[in-house]
Amino acid sequence: MTRFRAVVAPLLALVAALASAGTASSAATNVRVSTQPASVATSIGQKFAVRVTVTNKGSAPTRGLIAHLNVLSLDGSVYVDPEDWSSNRTRYLDPIAAGDFRTLAWKLQAVNSGSIGVYIAVLPRSGEPRLPVTGPTVHVAIARRQTLNSGGILPLVLGIPALLAALGVALRIGLRRQSG
Structure with a gap:
């Protein structure tokens, strides 16, 4: 009987460990991820938000899930550093009951112009x-911000020629008075 217990006890522990690991790992396959909005149109420097709903489609609670925000260039012409877009990209989810959901919101700031994907x-x-479960990609169209005063140069570009013109007019008037 003692030998039986010595064999069965570790086997039961192994089965329990595998069952709990199975619950955590299969939980990722029993979730659905949805995003809102489907697209965003903004300009450089502006802030916007993406809302994500993680739904447990399974018959048991989900445990041990991580939701991670990803940002990438859709046209390949712009280098994207995701940390510049959002400072809190990874969220560790509390357990989600069967049939229940969690809604998360990420605040982002448009750093580059172009066609960007967020998922x-x-x-x-x-x-x-x-494989991770992903929601639909949110397409973010970011317009360039055109500025006339790039780096404070506009006052110099307009001011120096105006100052030279005023100086030329003043000299001309002064010379006419002296000769006349």
Whole structure:
């Protein structure tokens, strides 16, 4: 009987460990990720928000999930550093009951002009080699901001010629008075 317990006890512990690991890893496959809005039109320097809803489609609570914000250039012409866009890109989710959901919001700031894609990936915290569940990509169209006063140069560009013209007129008037 003692030998039976010595064999069965570790087996039960192994089964329990595998079952709990299975709950965490399969949780990522039982979720649906949706995003709002579908697209954003903004300009450089402006702030905008992306809302994400993570829904548990399974029959058991989800545990050990991470939601991660990703930002990338859709046209390849712009280098995108995601940390510049949002300072808090990774969220560790509390358990989500079966059939329930969590809504998360990310605040972003448009750093580069161009066509940018924003999406959220949900994956298990265990690091298991599973595909992440992603929501639809939010297309962000960012217009360039045209400025006439780039770097404070406008006053110099307009002021120096105006000053030279005024100086020339003053000299001409002064010379006429002396000769006349």
